[in-house]
Amino acid sequence: MRHRPSGENIIGFESVGLRYGLGSEVLQDVSFVMPAGSFHFLTGASGAGKSSLLRLMFLGLRPTRGRVVLFDKDIAQTRRYELPALRRRIGVVFQDFRLLDHLSILDNVALPLRVRGVKETEIKKHVPELLAWVGLAEHLHAKPPTLSGGQKQRVAIARAVIGRPELLLADEPTGNVDDHIAMRLMYLFEELNKLGTTIVVATHNEQLVTRFSHHPRLHIGHGIVRKVSP
Amino acid sequence: MISRHSDLPLKGDATSRYMPWLVALMVFLSAVAVASAFAIQTVMTRWDHDVSGTLTVQVTPVPGDGGEALTEDRVRAAIDVMERTHGVTAVHALDKRQMMALLEPWLGSTDVVEDLPLPRLIDVTLDPDAHVDLAEAGERLSRTVPGASLDDHRIWLSRLIDLSRTIQWLAVGIVVLIGAVTSATVVYATRTGMAVHREVIEVLHLIGAQDDYIARQFADRAFALGFGGGLMGLALAVPVLTAIGWAARRMEGGFLPHLSLPLVGFIAIGLLPAAAALVAMVTARSTVHGTLARLP
Numbered sequence: 001m002r003h004r005p006s007g008e009n010i011i012g013f014e015s016v017g018l019r020y021g022l023g024s025e026v027l028q029d030v031s032f033v034m035p036a037g038s039f040h041f042l043t044g045a046s047g048a049g050k051s052s053l054l055r056l057m058f059l060g061l062r063p064t065r066g067r068v069v070l071f072d073k074d075i076a077q078t079r080r081y082e083l084p085a086l087r088r089r090i091g092v093v094f095q096d097f098r099l100l101d102h103l104s105i106l107d108n109v110a111l112p113l114r115v116r117g118v119k120e121t122e123i124k125k126h127v128p129e130l131l132a133w134v135g136l137a138e139h140l141h142a143k144p145p146t147l148s149g150g151q152k153q154r155v156a157i158a159r160a161v162i163g164r165p166e167l168l169l170a171d172e173p174t175g176n177v178d179d180h181i182a183m184r185l186m187y188l189f190e191e192l193n194k195l196g197t198t199i200v201v202a203t204h205n206e207q208l209v210t211r212f213s214h215h216p217r218l219h220i221g222h223g224i225v226r227k228v229s230p
Numbered sequence: 231m232i233s234r235h236s237d238l239p240l241k242g243d244a245t246s247r248y249m250p251w252l253v254a255l256m257v258f259l260s261a262v263a264v265a266s267a268f269a270i271q272t273v274m275t276r277w278d279h280d281v282s283g284t285l286t287v288q289v290t291p292v293p294g295d296g297g298e299a300l301t302e303d304r305v306r307a308a309i310d311v312m313e314r315t316h317g318v319t320a321v322h323a324l325d326k327r328q329m330m331a332l333l334e335p336w337l338g339s340t341d342v343v344e345d346l347p348l349p350r351l352i353d354v355t356l357d358p359d360a361h362v363d364l365a366e367a368g369e370r371l372s373r374t375v376p377g378a379s380l381d382d383h384r385i386w387l388s389r390l391i392d393l394s395r396t397i398q399w400l401a402v403g404i405v406v407l408i409g410a411v412t413s414a415t416v417v418y419a420t421r422t423g424m425a426v427h428r429e430v431i432e433v434l435h436l437i438g439a440q441d442d443y444i445a446r447q448f449a450d451r452a453f454a455l456g457f458g459g460g461l462m463g464l465a466l467a468v469p470v471l472t473a474i475g476w477a478a479r480r481m482e483g484g485f486l487p488h489l490s491l492p493l494v495g496f497i498a499i500g501l502l503p504a505a506a507a508l509v510a511m512v513t514a515r516s517t518v519h520g521t522l523a524r525l526p
Contacts, residue, residue: 060436062526080523081440088438098433102239111237115439159437 009069010036010167010198011057016066018052026052028223030066034200036166039193041209042202043228044220050202051095053220054169057200058092059083071166088116091160091197093170097152099144105131105155106140112163127162134158134188150177157185167198174205186212237434238427238444240451245419249452250459252415253510256408257463257502258470263408264502265471267401268495274394278387285364287312287352290377305350307375312352315367317360322353409509416456416513420448424521435525445518449511456510460503467499 011034018027026049034040042050055061056068059075068075070086078086091112099108109131110123128140134154144152153173160168170189174182186201186208193199203209209217217228240246287308292300305323312321324332329348337343356362368380424431434444475490491499 058436059526083526084438084440086438087436092436098429100237100430100433103237107237111434112437114235114237115434115437115443163438 008036009033010038010071012067012069013056014067014069016056016063016068018049018056018061019064025064026223027056027063027220027225030225032218032225032227034198036198037193037196039190039199039215040201041212041215041217042200042220043204043206043209043217046204048220049223050204050220051171053218053225054092054171054200054202057167058090058169059087084115088112088163089166091163091165091168093153093156093160093168093173095171095175097144097156099152099155099159101144104141104143105136105147108144108155109158109162111159116163127158130158130162131155150181153177153181153185157188161192161197165197168192168200170199170201172203173201174203174208182208236447236450238423238430238447240423240427240447243423243426245423246451246455249415249419249455249510250462253412253456253459253506254462254466256412257460257506258467260405260408260502260506261464261467261471261499263401263404264498265467265491265495267398268491268498270394270397272490272492272495274391277390283356283358284383285312285354285356286381286383287354287371288379288381289350289352289375291347291349292377293347301350304375304377305352308352308371308378311371311374312354312367315362315370317357317362318354319357320353320355322355324351324353409505412456412506412509413513416452416510417517420452420514420517421521423448423451424518431522432525435522441519441522442515444522445515448518449515452514453507453511457503457507460506463506464499464503471499 011032013030013032016027016030017025019025030053042053044050052061056063057070059070062075071089073082073086075083100111103111106127110127113123113127128137131137131140134157136151136154136158139147139151144155147155157170157173160170168189173185173189177185182205189199189201190212218225219228289301289304289308291297292304309321309323312318329351330344333343364380364382371378371380431444
């Protein structure tokens with residue numbers, strides 16, 4: 001993991017706007033920076049634009065206007081073939097998990113390593129270790145449809161962190177689990193953050209944000225983002 | 231290549247069911263076209279070989295009483311002229327029985343033509359190394375022997391060669407067309423596969439897969455399906471082509487020359503399944519690249 005020194009910016013948005021098709025802007029003049037090693041919440045009501053902002057961060061969308069800088073690279077100036085290398089430095093926990101139902105848990109978690117060309121011997125060594133760490137050692141060969149919501153959540157997180165990303169983006173990671181598991185997940189994110197990973201958690205769970213209020217948050221309302229310091 | 235790891239569940243796609251049969255049909259048709267082109271080439275080479283170095287003198291029969299004796303005199307005169315021509319190694323006049331044997335494959339029973347005033351033919355064999363002035367020989371022959379003419383088969387042969395070349399180009403065109411149809415089908419099948427597996431592709435894309443990582447999986451599957459289908463097509467084509475060759479050999483009287491394939495023909499037909507598989511693989515790969523290029 002090539003974590004950068006704490007304090008250097010890992011993400012920078014400058015006057016970013018986003019619209020889908022010919023509709024009105026879902027994000028307007030978004031400007032912020034996130035230092036490496038930071039932990040941010042991304043809050044706002046459902047439909048406020050949290051997922052869109054996350055998609056811009058994990059390069060699933062290009063902004064309609066403005067400038068996005070990721071790992072010191074201006075995305076507008078970056079060639080398309082260079083983007084996969086940037087994406088590999090980002091781990092994403094999708095709101096709907098996006099596990100591949102036809103693959104085993106082991107193969108799902110191994111995906112980020114396989115796309116990097118990691119040897120199968122390494123994969124067979126590291127993936128079961130991580131799955132054991134998230135409590136799924138008994139389910140290595142199970143398929144996602146046979147798992148509970150909480151178990152799927154943990155598989156999704158394992159897949160996001162197996163590549164030891166510098167930036168972890170989680171979209172409503174506690175949305176499908178009970179409070180107890182939600183707290184365990186948050187502690188897991190904090191542990192990863194202590195190890196140097198920059199964390200962004202998008203949530204509309206105000207209780208959760210209040211409980212971890214020592215972390216700054218970006219609040220989205222009506223397409224406008226404002227920073228709320230702890 | 232075929233057994234490489236794949237994250238996409240392509241084996242269960244509808245494409246896996248219809249693609250091999252479609253490729254099989256394409257390879258079958260290509261095999262027939264290629265075999266035809268090579269068989270025609272072989273026939274032409276044989277005809278060319280058979281007639282090169284030979285000439286035919288034709289002597290028109292003299293009608294009326296005593297015409298037969300006069301015709302015989304003219305044949306002898308023509309033989310004499312040709313024997314004295316530089317470069318001629320043998321001169322042989324065909325008798326009536328040989329003439330009838332030549333006509334039999336075309337007309338069946340020769341009873342009806344026996345009394346017809348058929349021209350007399352003289353076979354002339356040339357020294358392959360000698361330069362023979364055919365124009366001068368023909369002119370001398372027609373001047374010395376009334377009603378005699380020299381045929382060096384060139385007009386007849388050049389028309390046949392033109393015809394065979396046209397058929398060969400037609401065969402090449404058919405194979406190219408079949409390749410294009412196969413490619414178009416693979417493009418459609420690949421796009422359908424990409425639409426079906428859109429979510430899996432998006433996940434792979436977002437976790438940092440290069441376009442070629444995804445394209446390679448479609449290409450591997452297309453290669454496997456194309457090769458399997460190609461082998462089926464070849465398995466269908468071999469007995470059919472064998473049967474055509476056998477039927478041609480059974481035709482009586484040499485109406486058709488013996489149809490056979492040269493070694494290069496067998497090799498070309500044997501390579502068709504691999505060629506079909508390569509076309510499918512390259513097409514699938516480029517289709518996936520083209521489609522993924524539209525993603526951010």
